Amino acid sequence: MSHFVLRSADMQxxxxxxxxxxxxxxxxxxxxxxxxxxxSSRTSIALAGGLVLADTxxxxxxxxxxxxxxxxxxxxxxxxxxxxxxxxxxQRGGAEHELRPGSLYLDPxxxxxxxxxxGAETHGFYLSIPRALVGAxxxxxxxxxxxxxxxxxxxxxxxxxxxxxxxxxxxxxxxLCASHMQDLVLLAIGADRDTExxxxxxxxxxxxxxxxxxxxxxxxxxPELSAEWxxxxxxxxxxxxxxxxxxxxxxxxxxxxxxxxxxxRRKLNDPASAGMPISRIALDAGFGDISAFNLRFRQxxxxxxxxxxxxxxxxxxxxxxxx
Numbered sequence: 001m002s003h004f005v006l007r008s009a010d011m012q013x014x015x016x017x018x019x020x021x022x023x024x025x026x027x028x029x030x031x032x033x034x035x036x037x038x039x040s041s042r043t044s045i046a047l048a049g050g051l052v053l054a055d056t057x058x059x060x061x062x063x064x065x066x067x068x069x070x071x072x073x074x075x076x077x078x079x080x081x082x083x084x085x086x087x088x089x090x091q092r093g094g095a096e097h098e099l100r101p102g103s104l105y106l107d108p109x110x111x112x113x114x115x116x117x118x119g120a121e122t123h124g125f126y127l128s129i130p131r132a133l134v135g136a137x138x139x140x141x142x143x144x145x146x147x148x149x150x151x152x153x154x155x156x157x158x159x160x161x162x163x164x165x166x167x168x169x170x171x172x173x174x175x176l177c178a179s180h181m182q183d184l185v186l187l188a189i190g191a192d193r194d195t196e197x198x199x200x201x202x203x204x205x206x207x208x209x210x211x212x213x214x215x216x217x218x219x220x221x222x223p224e225l226s227a228e229w230x231x232x233x234x235x236x237x238x239x240x241x242x243x244x245x246x247x248x249x250x251x252x253x254x255x256x257x258x259x260x261x262x263x264x265r266r267k268l269n270d271p272a273s274a275g276m277p278i279s280r281i282a283l284d285a286g287f288g289d290i291s292a293f294n295l296r297f298r299q300x301x302x303x304x305x306x307x308x309x310x311x312x313x314x315x316x317x318x319x320x321x322x323x
Contacts, residue, residue: 002174003167006043008058013038028078028109028128029069035060035117046166049178050302052128053163060122063115065091070112077129078107080115081148081156085122089115094143103145104152111143127159129185130302151188158184172315175308179265179301208234209244213255220259221286227252260285261300264293268305269312278305 011019017032017039032039041058080089081104089105090096091113099105107113109128148156162169162177169177212234219225230252231241245252263285267273273281279290282305287293297305 002048002169002171003044003046003163006041006045008039008041028065028107028126030063030065031069033062033064035062044163046163048162048166048169048174048181050130051178051181052126053159053166054126054128055124055160055163056126057121057123058117060119061117063117065109065112065114067112070110076109077131077142078109079127079129080105080107081125081127083123083125085117085119085124087115087117087122087124089113091143097145099145102148104148104156105145106142108142113143125156125160125163127155129181149188151184155181155184155188170315172311175311176269176315179269183262205244205247208236209247212241212244216256217259220256220263221284223286225256225286256286257296258300260287261297264297264305265301265308268309271312271316274309274313274316278309281305 006020006023008016008020017034020039020041020043021030021032023043037059039059039061041056043054043056043058046053080087080099082099082101084101086098086100088096088098089107091107091111093111094113097105146152158177158181162174162181166174212230215230215233216225219230227238227241231238234241242252245255264281264287267276267281267285268278282290282293294304301308303311
């Protein structure tokens with residue numbers, strides 16, 4: 001089931017909170033302490049690939065993620081995006097933040113914390129993203145809030161569109177939507193990192209790294225592509241080039257591998273490449289070791305290349321016009 005709705009009014013009054021806690025474990029594992037009066041909530045959850053999208057409105061309450069619950073949440077990032085109303089949140093190792101519409105909070109879901117929701121009703125949108133889909137998270141303001149930049153707003157708009165249509169989409173379509181979401185997440189994260197770097201006086205390094213990334217994309221399949229070759233093209237030392245990627249908590253080789261994986265994913269979802277062996281697609285993208293490619297692909301997309309192609313083939317069969 002790709003979409004379902006949870007209504008507290010449909011649950012037995014004496015077990016309402018416990019049933020709601022269990023049902024919402026798809027998004028995050030929490031203890032709920034209702035405020036004055038009966039706890040009420042309406043939560044609509046959509047599943048797309050490895051993503052979980054939830055739109056929820058609920059009454060005043062306190063939610064707690066204990067150490068025990070945090071240990072069972074997995075390695076996801078949870079985005080809290082207030083729509084109306086607001087709440088405070090504090091996680092272990094971070095400060096307390098007051099969240100209002102116009103900002104979002106990046107929650108490493110394996111960290112314990114407490115959120116307090118004010119007023120008669122709070123409406124929020126939540127997006128749970130497997131950490132593997134966004135790569136290294138160093139430099140991200142985890143346990144902190146960020147403004148809804150144009151890039152984050154595009155992500156939210158697309159996420160809400162998927163959420164609204166999930167019940168009518170095929171599994172293959174949902175997988176494709178999840179891959180689009182990954183691109184938008186990387187875009188928003190990259191914009192935040194660049195803005196922060198410029199604010200810290202690293203504008204020249206950011207500009208140089210942007211130029212190098214663009215050059216990597218232009219030469220992604222070149223057998224000459226290496227840190228040394230790229231550094232020479234830009235008139236810098238290999239050590240300096242590697243430090244630029246280290247600023248982003250990644251490496252030159254990991255960035256190149258991610259861009260090549262994205263190229264392979266696009267090919268697997270392209271009907272024009274349906275007859276091409278997956279090993280040939282990987283080699284053409286620049287991977288020299290098929291075993292290492294398969295491992296990286298599964299880590300990045302939570303499925304094998306063959307499984308992704310099978311989903312694409314099923315989607316083409318169900319919707320021939322989309323091919």
